[in-house]
Amino acid sequence: MHVSENRLSVTHTRLLDQFRGGKPLALARAISLVENQREGFQDFLHTVLATGSRTRRIGFTGPPGAGKSSLVAELARAYRQADEHVGIVAVDPTSPYSGGALLGDRIRMNELATDPGIFIRSMATRGSLGGLAATTKEVIDLMDAFGFERVLVETVGVGQTELEITAAADTVVVVLVPESGDAIQAMKAGLMEIADVFVINKADRPGADRLLREIRQAIHLRTGHALSDVPAHHGVDLSRMMKKEATEDAPAPHEGGWQIPVLKTTAQTGEGVPELLAAIVDHRTWLEESGELVRRRRLRARGRVSDVVDRELHRLAWASPEVQDRMARGLDDIQEGRGTPYSVADTILRALLKDRGPLR
Amino acid sequence: MTESDQKIRVLVAKPGLDGHDRGAKVIASAFRDAGFEVIYTGLHQTPEMIVSAAVQEDVDVVAMSVLSGAHMTLFPRVKKLLDEAGADDVLLTGGGIIPEDDVATLEAQGIGRLFGPGTATTDAIAYIREWYASRELV
Numbered sequence: 300m301h302v303s304e305n306r307l308s309v310t311h312t313r314l315l316d317q318f319r320g321g322k323p324l325a326l327a328r329a330i331s332l333v334e335n336q337r338e339g340f341q342d343f344l345h346t347v348l349a350t351g352s353r354t355r356r357i358g359f360t361g362p363p364g365a366g367k368s369s370l371v372a373e374l375a376r377a378y379r380q381a382d383e384h385v386g387i388v389a390v391d392p393t394s395p396y397s398g399g400a401l402l403g404d405r406i407r408m409n410e411l412a413t414d415p416g417i418f419i420r421s422m423a424t425r426g427s428l429g430g431l432a433a434t435t436k437e438v439i440d441l442m443d444a445f446g447f448e449r450v451l452v453e454t455v456g457v458g459q460t461e462l463e464i465t466a467a468a469d470t471v472v473v474v475l476v477p478e479s480g481d482a483i484q485a486m487k488a489g490l491m492e493i494a495d496v497f498v499i500n501k502a503d504r505p506g507a508d509r510l511l512r513e514i515r516q517a518i519h520l521r522t523g524h525a526l527s528d529v530p531a532h533h534g535v536d537l538s539r540m541m542k543k544e545a546t547e548d549a550p551a552p553h554e555g556g557w558q559i560p561v562l563k564t565t566a567q568t569g570e571g572v573p574e575l576l577a578a579i580v581d582h583r584t585w586l587e588e589s590g591e592l593v594r595r596r597r598l599r600a601r602g603r604v605s606d607v608v609d610r611e612l613h614r615l616a617w618a619s620p621e622v623q624d625r626m627a628r629g630l631d632d633i634q635e636g637r638g639t640p641y642s643v644a645d646t647i648l649r650a651l652l653k654d655r656g657p658l659r
Numbered sequence: 660m661t662e663s664d665q666k667i668r669v670l671v672a673k674p675g676l677d678g679h680d681r682g683a684k685v686i687a688s689a690f691r692d693a694g695f696e697v698i699y700t701g702l703h704q705t706p707e708m709i710v711s712a713a714v715q716e717d718v719d720v721v722a723m724s725v726l727s728g729a730h731m732t733l734f735p736r737v738k739k740l741l742d743e744a745g746a747d748d749v750l751l752t753g754g755g756i757i758p759e760d761d762v763a764t765l766e767a768q769g770i771g772r773l774f775g776p777g778t779a780t781t782d783a784i785a786y787i788r789e790w791y792a793s794r795e796l797v
Binding site (some may be wrong): 324327330394403419420423425 | 688695775
């Protein structure tokens with residue numbers, strides 16, 4: 300593969316012109332080009348990404364029904380008020396039975412539907428695990444190149460291992476609800492490791508304060524401050540305990556690390572949303588000042604490069620007639636007891652490495 | 660991946676003020692089970708909202724459910740906005756309680772097939788598949 304702007308087809312050159320002209324339909328069609336990995340999509344991405352990245356990427360993950368879409372809509376509205384252009388990517392699961400998908404996140408975003416400063420795209424996972432679709436990260440890159448100052452990404456919210464979001468976002472917001480269970484559930488799910496900000500949404504429901512306390516303790520356990528907010532004795536004055544908690548609403552950064560805030564919101568009424576916005580700003584400041592942003596971006600670039608290499612190797616390997624031939628002969632060998640999957644794979648790899656010319 | 664492997668993307672839209680979305684939900688589920696990627700945006704959509712969603716989602720098909728009797732306004736309006744947005748290659752189809760004369764008038768304006776009450780979901784699915792397979796590719 301030899302990516303270059305010069306390789307763009309006539310159709311893609313026209314698409315590129317409209318894309319650079321800021322036409323929403325061109326962005327939409329470029330996203331389809333990438334999502335379907337149609338011929339020439341890598342040349343297109345290469346061409347538009349050459350200008351560098353500016354977008355602030357915020358990811359939202361958490362169980363289904365936690366209110367991710369509603370929170371995303373609230374934040375999008377706030378960013379619009381600050382005159383930012385906002386891209387939203389909402390991922391929903393593809394049915395493993397039919398291959399179809401019902402993408403319903405826009406229902407919670409109807410108020411944003413006709414704002415020309417907002418672009419919402421729903422994606423189906425199409426078999427990908429990890430909470431995002433295979434090309435979600437590239438779709439965010441496209442929105443970045445299109446000029447959105449802010450991109451909000453919402454994961455599927457079904458699995459317990461939605462770790463892909465950390466590779467896609469600068470700031471990861473984990474959204475829970477009082478019914479999500481106790482903090483142990485969050486620890487089991489690996490959410491403790493990926494959260495930059497915890498949000499307990501639907502906080503007007505019973506159990507919100509209990510979950511908030513548990514999450515804070517669990518965070519302190521991880522950071523070695525487990526006992527700092529636990530009263531020394533039973534029968535301690537409750538009002539003093541509560542006061543101590545109130546002061547923890549403004550966590551101080553400690554030891555150069557990021558103190559993960561735990562916030563309460565009610566997306567329906569907008570309560571707690573200003574605090575969430577502030578926490579995202581604080582996290583951004585910390586990312587920039589600590590050098591973490593540079594580190595994360597480098598990691599992200601590394602992930603992207605290895606994704607592309609993996610994808611191309613896979614394509615090259617199975618498109619090669621030589622490989623197909625060795626596979627066919629290898630299967631005969633296995634059937635007749637002269638080979639094993641390992642010996643056949645070995646001859647295939649040798650063949651691939653031997654005749655590697657210019658890629659493609 | 661070849662063109663034919665691609666998912667057919669359909670926006671199931673429910674315009675207007677009537678609150679009857681059972682039909683839209685049945686159709687959305689049937690489309691999903693047929694392997695389509697279905698975007699459903701809920702009740703009370705304006706033509707502007709429908710077209711904006713159709714553009715951003717780059718759907719192949721917009722399927723509107725109109726039970727309010729306003730089909731002679733809504734279908735042409737959505738078609739016009741789609742054309743203006745450059746999405747004139749999107750199939751606009753739908754269903755509802757629509758008299759035969761009106762169906763003929765609308766189809767003459769470049770709107771796709773319109774399905775009446777009692778249509779099997781499989782008919783609509785077959786129609787969309789056929790249209791998708793035969794459309795002109797740019």
